[in-house]
Amino acid sequence: MNAIEKLQSERQRVVARLAEIDRILGQYEELQRIAESYLASGASHTADSGTVTDSVKTQAEAQREPSVTEPNLPRVKSPKTPMVEFERVVIELLSEAEVPLDRSALYKALLDREIVIGSPDESSDLNTLSARMSRMKDKVVNVSGHGYWPKDRAFLPGGYVPTGVDDMPSQDATSESGLV
Structure with a gap:
């Protein structure tokens, strides 16, 4: 075995070990x-027959696996984020946003915050997200043509002013109050 083959073999072993570490961390x-x-x-x-710990392999088992050139890690299946936590993060994201977030942008932001919608694919996740958002009508509005926005906060470029605030935009609104 020449030096290049030894290095390639070592690289494959390290990549396999890193994949194992990533799986354990997941x-x-x-x-x-x-x-x-x-x-x-x-x-x-209640314990499932296929719990997470069933799939944990020892280091020796991982080393006996066939060599791997690149880690190919499956997405770890996890339970849906509870609605209370989902709502908390949505409100936090929309409060931090400078403009309304459309469904795709909100979905990406939720994934970045490790919120699990729980559907089998992205298309279903987006539909589930819409359904969950419709349950938040007391906290969130969908500004037509712009996206989701906190119900108590004005968004003048989209023509949204919260009702019951004497037609005064909230303090988060810009100085464009003459546009309404």
Whole structure:
């Protein structure tokens, strides 16, 4: 075995080990989310036959696997984020936003915050997101042509002024109050 072959072999071994570490970290994060969701909901947990820990391999087992050139990690399946946590993060995201977020932008922002919608694919996730957002009508509005926005905050470029505020935009609105 020449030097290049040795280096390639070492690289494959390291990549396989990194993939194993990534999988273990993903499982840890999944267990953490499960624990947090049970604590938040107060529900009791019953063990599944296919729990996360069933798929953990020892280092020796990982080293016996065929060589891997690039890590190909499947998305860790995790439970849906509870509605209370979902709503909290949505309100936080929209409060931080300078403009309304359309469904795709909100979806990406939620994924960045590790919020799990829980559908099998992105298309279904987007539909579920819309359904969840429709349940938040007391906190969020969908400004036509712009996206989701906090119900209590004016968005003058989209023509949205909260009702019941004497037609005065909230303090978060820009100085364009003469446009209404």
